[in-house]
Each structure stands twice: as structure tokens, then as C-alpha cells.
Amino acid sequence: MGPTASGKSRIALEIAGQFPVEIVSVDSAQVYRHMNIGTAKPGRDILARTPHHLIDLIDPVEQYSAAQFRRDVLNVMQDITGRGKIPLLAGGTMLYFQALLDGLSVLPEADNRLRATIESKAVISGWPALHKKLAALDIESAARIKPTDSQRIQRALEVCMLTGRPMSEILKAPRNAELPFRLVKLALLPADRGQLHQRIAQRFENMLQEGLIDEVSLLRQQFDLNPELPSMRCVGYRQTWLYLEKKINLEALRDKGIVATRQLAKRQLTWLRSIMRRYEVTALDCLADDVHHQVRVFLHAANIGDGAAQ
Template sequence: MNGAADGIRAVLIAGPTASGKSALAVAIARRFGGTVVNADSMQVYADLRTLTARPMAEEEAVVPHQLYGHVDGAVNHSAMRYAADIATVLAELAQSGSLPVIVGGTGLYFKALTEGFSAIPPVPEAVRTAFRERVGDQETGSLHAELCALDPVMGERLRPSDRMRIMRALEVKIATGRSLASFQGERRPGPLDGMPLLKLFVSPEREEVRRRIDARFETMMAQGALAEVAALRDRRLDPLLPVMRAHGVPGLIAHLDGAMGLDEAIARGQADTRAYAKRQMTWFRHQMPDWQAVAPEAALEGALRALAPAG
């Protein structure tokens, strides 16, 4: 496959936000004639190129990129849809002989790729819309009581304050007549399940990640993130959609609405992103123990050595 080590079907690069993993992916793809494939749940959206740190057009011109910015913000994207999309991309890359270099910070996407995912059917948009219109601003505790009545198993599993997961469980129950728990026990294989892979976890020093996050948020603001969020706000989308909860979006919308100063909105976006990076590091270390942890400065050399053809 374009000079990569025999047998390696794909390179997977995970890590916290602002860890330098995207630059690593581009370098590997350039060296081996590969294609960079997104595994970040926010970078799939077309609406937030700057604020989600999607590759810029000039970066995408260096090597092919796939699954970036291909989903409209009005869509509630899921790991199941991601798995279906990337299965198509991987089949195309296998035909062309291009090495997939899959990079991102969404651990569930990597889990879906390598271990499969629960066979939960998609909730029809009409059902979702009708449910959310009915729910409106109903208190989360009341929603949890409704879930306990309709689906006692999930009602027991979920915290009474976990509004998003409670709503998800209710939607599945209403749409299918089955408990979400019954689907979670049924798994479909992932598109890379059982294949030989190079799996890298970019693991920088925590203080360096914090510094990079704060600096990058300032850079994104200088590059037009506020105008990007203003355009998203003008669409008047459901505030519970993932794109509306991207790091920085709630605070910047509050600023645009006159409810928060710009400095406070920026500080909130930085703090939310730092907290997310901390959760990512913890999740990856516990959920992906078989991945090779690499420091950012040594990652490229280690990857090239692992991918070098024998002999």
C-alpha cells in the first residue's frame, strides 16, 4: 500500500484536542501516499470550520482529506452514521491503494471502527421533532420520571440530571417500542474489526495542552470564529443539537445576544475545551490500553519506523 509496512490496513491517531495529531496525520499521509480521514464528531459539521479547528483549504490541498465538513449542522450526527460513512470511504481507499490515516479525538468513533457498535436503529426525524416539540422546556426530573415509567431499565441506569441521555432513551423507546438497553447488547462489527492496524495515542504534557488550547482559541477568534458562530445562530437551530453545543458556541452566542462580555465568552470557551481535553486523556487511557502512547515530538519518527517495509 504505497510503501507502508506489509499488512497494515490503516493508521489510527487519537489524542486530546490541540495535541498536534492532525499535523502528524498529514505528515504520515504525505510520506505513504495516504488519505487523512476524520474521526472527530465536531469536525464533520460544515458550519464550524474555524471553531472546530478543521483543516483549512490549503491544508486539505496537501493530501486528500475525507469526512470533514460533510454534515449540515441541523443533523444530529451519530457514531452509527459515522461508521457507515467511513466504511464507504475505506472501501474506496482500498480500491485506490491509498493508506487511510484516521485522526481525531472522538473515542467512540474509534471504538465503532475497531470494536463495532450497538445496533440501534436511527430515530426517524419526524419522531424526534415531534418529541422535542412536546418536551420543550420540561424539567429534566420530570423527563426522568417519564423514562422510569416507560423504560424502567434505562430509568435505573441514567442519572436523573442527565438530560441528553434521558431524551435519547425516550426517543428510542417511542420510535421502536424497545428499551435502549436491549439494543446495547446487540453489536455489529466495525469496519476495521480484527484488521492489522497501527494505533497511536498522542499523549502530550497536560500543561502544554492547556497552553495550546488557550492560544488556539485566541487564534480562532482572530480568524473569524465569532462571525462563524453568528451565522450559525442566525439559523435558529435546536440548541440541543451537537453543533450548537460545540466548545465555544454557547458562550459566543450569549455574547452575541448581549448576555455575556466577549472576554468572558472566550474564557468560557477555553475553560470548556481544557476540561474536554482532560476528559479525553482519561477516557483514552482507560478505554484504549492497547494503543501505543507517543509524545508529540517523537510521534512521527515512531510512526515512520513502525510503517517502514521490512527489509
């Protein structure tokens, strides 16, 4: 686990070269097909050499939930261990890690017809007005959701309407988090936030050089997209959308993309530290020159490869 630009993918590939593992992506952006550059998805040569799972699952017009991830990742882990290999989960979507570790409350599946109705009302009244409606139905959820957060307002209203109960009440119910695996948890954390920011800036510049703008432009031609879809709300894609709409220039795209990625890393670190307070997690400095050696020592000490698949 770790924030963006902490070197998770590189470390995972090195582990795959030394241990009998298959990599499982824990990344809410890499689930989208055709979104390769902005999600830092592994290239074809890497995928051909090292098996990866839970990438390229859906088109950018579709949605993917933490509940779907938990179901899919458990199935994939069972399949990998059934073949005598070890699942190596690597990524920065802390919501997905938390879903795996803590389990999930029993919430209803998405109802596309009801969602369309809610969106139609939002077009007429605006999301802040629907946020007020949510506050009347579920004051706790409304208190933690911003009046402009359309995705979460929509989901909270949907749950209220489908169940007749506040989503906050359902979330308090006991969860079934029992797992048939021994989990060995490793976090890559930066000792110097400034150095991480430098990495983030260079990484976003590389994405622009590799063709992020052309990638988003092609996606807009291929699919019926809008800026409120979860895929287009991903960091980098949201800012490139604004550029293609001629609302910002190239310099602003670069600046806003870097700032948004820094904010993402900050949220990831906050969430990760919350996980670390509740679970036994080994933390290593992702900026250390010998971090690769430290990872190898850690894995050997944890007896990875010696009965760990069971």
C-alpha cells in the same frame, strides 16, 4: 488518537508527506459545513494539497451519529485502499473510534416525528420531568444520563418507544466488530497536563482572533439554529452563542471557552485510556520535542506503506 490541542492534525499532515496515505477525519464537529474556525478544520490550501475525508458532510441544523460514522468510515477506507493508498484516521472523537473498534449495537434509526413529539413535551414539562419518565422505562440509562442532558434523554426515550425495550438492554447484545483491515493504533498523550492547558488557551485565543464570533453570527443568520442542536453544543460554539445572546461578555466568553475545552480534553483522555486498556495502542508524548521523529520510527517499524493497505 488524542485530546484536543495534542497536535494530531500537524502529525497527520507530516505522515501524509512521507507515506501514501489519505487523511480521514474522526471529529464529530468537522462533519458540519460552514463551521471552520471553531472546529480547527484544515484550510483550503491544505485540503487542495492533501486529501481529507468525512468533513463538511452536513449542515449545522442536521445530526450525525456514531452509526453513520462507522458506516461512512468503512466505505471511505475501502475506497482508499482500493486505490492503493492507506487510510489515516486522525481525530479526537473517541466515541467514533470506539464505534469502529467495538462495533455498534443494533439501535433503530432516528424518527424525526417522534423526536419532535418528545421535544414538545420537554417544552411543556422540562427535561428533568422526561428524565423521570425515562427512569420508569429504563432505569440503567437514566442512571448514567444527567437530568439536563436533553440529547441523550431524547435518544433513550426514542429507542424505548420505537422498540418497546430499554436501550440499556439492547446495548448489552453482542456486536459485530469484525474489520477487514489491519489497524495500527497510535495515541498522542501529554506528559504535562499544564502544558496542554497552555496550548488550549492559546488555541482558543487564536480562534477568537481568526473570527469565531463572526462565524457563529453568520451561521445564525443562514440557518434556523437553536442552542440545543448538537452543532451549537460544540465547545466554543455554545459559549459564543451565549455571548451573541448578550448573556456573557467577551472576557467570560474567553474564560468559559478555555475551561470547556479543558474539560473536553479531560473527557477525551479518560475515554482514550479506556480504549488503551482493551486494545494494543502505542502512546507517545505529544509535547516531546522529537515526537515527529518518534512517529516516523513507529510507522516504519509497523511496516506502514509495505502491504499495510491490505
